[in-house]
Amino acid sequence: MGLLALFRRKPHERTGFELYGAAVAAARDPWYFGPLGVPDTLDGRFDLVGLQVALLIRRLRTDPDPRGPALAQAVFDAMFADMDINLREMGAGDMSIGKRVKRMWEAFHGRAQAYEAALDAGDHTALAAALERNVWRREAAEPGLEALALARQAAASAALLAATPLAELLRGAVRFAPPEAADAA
Template sequence: MGLSALFRRKPHERAGFELYGKAVAAARDPWFFGPLGVPDSLDGRFDLVGLHVALLIRRLRKDPDRRGAALAQAVFDAMFADMDINLREMGVSDLSVGKRVRAMWEAFHGRAQAYEAAIEAGDAAALAAALQRNVWRAEGDATPEARLLAGQAMRVAAALAEQPFAALLRGEARFPVPEVPADAA
């Protein structure tokens, strides 16, 4: 491997970062932290970013184009590169960053599997229960807020499924704005 290989971009790296940025922007919608009551904390923000990224990665992996899996990996890599940078900026010591990123990876992986299983089954109740456990750190019956977030996640999954792969490959993704039901406003 020559020196130039160290500076060469990986395939889909730019699109991966663009798509990750779109997921982060969607996860920062004030509706989540205001009316929905997601804790506006490091954990709450991580959970919402993780949810949006998991939905995006699910969409990319399901695409019949063989590049879908590589683009999904690029989004994943962008997320955890960002997590590493953020931890360092927050003052986490260099020796602890790797352990913290690994713990975040494990948390993300477990959540993504639970969300995907519920979405694949079309089971909004199971998705709401998983969100209740992960976002609000609460057991028991899903709250109305968890059910609203599950509905939004199902809408996001459906909207991403409709988007052409060519646009995603260019780093373009549209996340629907949260819909607040009339009886929940």
């Protein structure tokens, strides 16, 4: 391997960052923090970004084209590169960054698995219960109206992503369901 190979971009790196940026933009919709009441905190923002990214990665990872899973990995890499940068900008010490990013990865992975299992089963109540626990940090016998609305919106996004051709995603073009999808579903 030559020295220049160290400076080459990984396959799909730029597209991974573009798709990740679209997921972040979707997670910043005021509907989440206003009418839905998601806490406008670091945890609340992390959970919303994590939800959008989990939906996107789920779509890409299951694509039969090998470029889909490769692009899913690029989105994941972009997310955690961004998390690392944000922690540094917030003043986290270099010695603690690795541990904090690892905890974030574990939190993301657990949430993504719960969301995927509920979506795969078509169980909106289970999805809402997972969102209730993770986004609002509440344990309840039944998910609240906010969690049910977020579950409907997430399911609408998952359906929209499933219908998106891989060619569009490879160009960095992605759409998430708007908040109105929660009312229509």
